[in-house]
Amino acid sequence: MATETMNVTFDADGYLADHNEWNEDLARELAREEGIEELTDMHWKVINFMRKDYIENGAVPTIRRLKKAGGIPTKELYSLFPDGPAKKAARIAGLPKPKGCV
Amino acid sequence: MAENEKIKKVSIIISKGSLEGVYPGLIMANGARMEGIETMVFFTFFGLDAIVKKRMNKLKVATVGNPAMHIPTLIGALPGMSAFATSMMKKEMEKLDIPPVDEFIEMIHDAGAKLYACKATVEMFHLTKDDFTEEVDDIINVGTFYELSAGAQIIFT
Numbered sequence: 001m002a003t004e005t006m007n008v009t010f011d012a013d014g015y016l017a018d019h020n021e022w023n024e025d026l027a028r029e030l031a032r033e034e035g036i037e038e039l040t041d042m043h044w045k046v047i048n049f050m051r052k053d054y055i056e057n058g059a060v061p062t063i064r065r066l067k068k069a070g071g072i073p074t075k076e077l078y079s080l081f082p083d084g085p086a087k088k089a090a091r092i093a094g095l096p097k098p099k100g101c102v
Numbered sequence: 103m104a105e106n107e108k109i110k111k112v113s114i115i116i117s118k119g120s121l122e123g124v125y126p127g128l129i130m131a132n133g134a135r136m137e138g139i140e141t142m143v144f145f146t147f148f149g150l151d152a153i154v155k156k157r158m159n160k161l162k163v164a165t166v167g168n169p170a171m172h173i174p175t176l177i178g179a180l181p182g183m184s185a186f187a188t189s190m191m192k193k194e195m196e197k198l199d200i201p202p203v204d205e206f207i208e209m210i211h212d213a214g215a216k217l218y219a220c221k222a223t224v225e226m227f228h229l230t231k232d233d234f235t236e237e238v239d240d241i242i243n244v245g246t247f248y249e250l251s252a253g254a255q256i257i258f259t
Contacts, residue, residue, distance in 0.1 A: 062199045063136070063209065063213075064199050064201055064205075064209065065199060067209075073212070074209055074212035074213055075212040075213075075214075078135070078212070078213055078214055082138070083137075083138030084136060084137055084138040085136065086136055087136070087137075100198065100199065101129055101133055101198075101200075102129060102132060102133070102198065102199055102200050102201075
């Protein structure tokens, strides 16, 4: 994997161990690993909101919070990050694996 | 199903109409979509209340006949007990970002799950399509439920 050469550490779940090591190039690599070839403006809107919210509140935002506070419609979130939007987006944003059930 | 094979499709049946009867199925359905699992939810018997527009946000916790509530049945039967327990539980759920029923149904629908009402129950309760929230995809019979569940793990709640 390309991310192995980027000199960053991942946790046991494959999420970035320290979110401070994140950068946009890493996000593009992680997205490719998740099957997203190109990150669009909408992808970046999700990623940037997630990072800002995590840094401010210490928790990875839920899908509900992404909609209510981040203004990202749930349908769109699922089409941007197919097959597991909250986990995929968190991983690409360099955040830990979401812990909640919703 | 082979050992350790990822679950690809689930079919969740919600048959109870109390708050604690409806939420587990909704959380399982939403969680399945969050994992990329194809999901359908079949509402039957009193579970239909979760998709009937005028009832869906008025579901109550059953405080009688539920030993895990840890209150004596006679106390649980006092006026206002169910409303009190319901409001307490809703507050706790809100803290966990678990939405009210109408918003949860919309969220699960937007997540791509299919929602169905059980035809036999719809007829038994004299309901029509207009009684249901717009996210409901169709009213189907049991045969169709099994057809649509082909290849799915069926979960009864």
